[in-house]
Amino acid sequence: MPLKKFEKIRSTLHFADNTLCLPKDHPDYDRLFKIRPLEEMLNCQFGKVPLDQRLSIDEQMCATKMSHYIKQYMPNKPHKWGFKLYLICSLQGYAHRFEVYSGGGSKNNILPGEPDLGESGNTVVRLTRMVPRNVNHIIYFDNFYTSVPLVTYLAKEGIFSLGTVRVNRLRNCKLPDKNTIMKKNVPRGFYEENVATVDDIDVSAVVWKDNKPVNLLSTYVGAEPATTVTRFDKSKKERVAIPCPKVIKEYNAHMGGVDLLDSFIGRYHITIKSRKWTMRLFYHFLDLAVINSWVMFKKVNNIKGNDQLLNLGTFRLELAETLCKLGLPANGAKRGRPSGSTIQRELVMKKFRGPAQAIPLKDVRLDQTCHWAVWLDKQQRVKVREYYFRSTFKKYFNLGFGTPRTDTCSKCNELLGRINRSTDVVEKTNLMTEKKVHMLKARAFYRLLKEKRDDLIVFPFDCQKNQVLPKISDYSRQLYIYNFGVVKSVPENTLNRNNVKLYIWTEDGNRKGANEVA
Structure with missing residues (x-):
């Protein structure tokens, strides 16, 4: 497509009828009216994929610095300026549903029977409407969303939940406060659990001392059975094992779905600039759709047992090429000299093309001089270069053409192996000293030889x-x-x-x- 045609299509691209937009002073005014149909259509398509048992909810930034009243500033994010989105994702990074945050003054769509839990809690309630009830689904979120009313409401709906929680949201809690748990006489790895019944729902609150206190709230898992994790001890100058509650392991293992999706977008994303906020969100939605397709592509191929998977960059290239050729006739007009053959005929003719390099005469090929037979699984259609033969001889026939490798000392190899296998610091130090003395003797010996x-x-x-x-x-x-x-x-x-x-x-x-x- 020519550039001018692309720019013209982009300048006239709209996703809603702007004449139907309500005035800003209307009580039903939607700040995202221009992009709302596209958001609803994508959520409808994303929601057709069956949900996994464990899901995570977190926010995401659509990075931009354009001037718009719904643009947010989040200093703790890698991209501090942009449009904020809330997503519910699987562990593999598949976004099942998302919504764009349009500001605190936007209308909250609370359905009958749903509690009003504030901005963060209502976001979780809206995103979990698509989650089936009473089938043991587990939702993970961070301390921005977690509260006692939220986890109890989800438990009543048949959905388990787990998340970090802020101390000011745990009223009348008997867990030790920050000043108590951070005392020097309290060892690192200390944890304490408090289980309470709220509206006939058992809720477990756990505090764990790491670099700082970590508070978690859960309706399906507690502190036991505890395990151990390794941390670096500054006083001992080594890594030591400290206790770790079960709830910490669960949270760390299943909370990274949205972060994984962010890493995918960070590697490959659309970088076209635009002054329209709708186009910036459109590009971000397009990236979400491509990544969801790639995640499903990997999942289907893993089920089929196919090990040759495409990485994200190759997948995007093949997807773009396929979409560009979609709907074109097989014998469509081409630039340059006209051709009367169809694509199918060209593919058949390609099979009978000659080799990329002229074949030597039979007498030359069979003279057993400077010629090695190379057996390949597939026919080689590209021009073979010198480094290909070198790598083939080295890999399959143990033949080297470079400079000889340096001779190794059996004593050095033995000491190096013992050093790598040793876990005792004193023994390892002695072995390293012995190896150093041995190398000094070897250098002195070679000086005598010279x-x-x-x-x-x-x-x-x-x-x-x-x-x-x-x-x-x-x-x-x-x-x-x-x-x-x-x-x-x-x-x-x-x-x-x-x-x-x-x-x-x-x-x-x-x-x-x-x-x-x-």
Whole structure:
């Protein structure tokens, strides 16, 4: 599509009939009237996917700094300015429903039978209307939403809940306050639980001391059975295990659905700028739809047992290419020289194309010189480069073409393995000291070898790397190459053919072993 055509479509794109918008002083005025039909349509499509048992609710920022009265400032978010959205997501990052926050003065749609729990509590009530009742669904949220009336209402509706809670929302609670729990005589990892019955609902409140007190409220899990987590102790200069309540483990394991969705949007998102607030939200909704499609794509392929999954970037590219070609005729007009063949005919002709590189003559291919047969699972249609053969020989045939690897010391390898396996600090320190002394001795030894001595002649004898040749009829064995050298004691920079004698032979040719030759 040409750029001017795209800009013209974008400038005239609307999602609602603006003539039907009510005046601002009307009691039923909707601040999101221009984008409301698109939001409702997407929520209808997102809600068709079956819900998982565990869901999380959190806010999200549609980053922008344009001037608009519903723009919010959240200093604790990575993107501090933008439009705020509330979402209910699965653990995999699928957004089942969302709503755009339009300000505190907006109309609250409270249905009959629903309590008025304030702005944050009513948001959870609205998002959980789609959650089936009495089928053991669990909702997770943070301290912005959690309150005793909210968790009791959800429990009466047959929905369990868990979330961090602010202390001022736990009235008449017998849990220790912050000043008491942060005393030095209270160890890190201390926790205490208080269970109360509110409107015939058992509610568990737990406080846990980490870097600071953490308060949680739940209707389905408590502090027991407790486990342990590791934290760094500044006084001991090491990581130690401290007690951790069960409710903490549950919250940390299942609360990150919206954050995972934010990370997906942060990697790949639409970066087209626009001065219209509706277009900025439209781009964000489009990103949500693409990510939801990708999450469902991975889920379906995992069920089918397909391991070759597309990453998010490749998925977006293929999706864009598919949408661009959607609805076009197979033999549609193309730019350039006209072609009378259809796409299907072109695909058939592609199978009979010649190779990308000219095939050598038969005599050259079978002369067994500088030519290796490479077996591939799939036919290679691209031009093969030199590094491909190098990697193939190294991976499948154990043949290297680069510089020889550095010799390793068995003593160094043994000490290094013992250091990695050791858990005792004292033993590990002693092993590291022993390895350092061993390396110093080795350096001193090599310095002696480099000294020039007329009364010293070196006879090096070694076996080169065993060349495991390809499994073809011409080379169906391993080739052993031996080196026998006579080197006078001279500096390295003066080595030449006068003071170095090197003899090379194969074991198969001489029919003698290494000991006999030595």
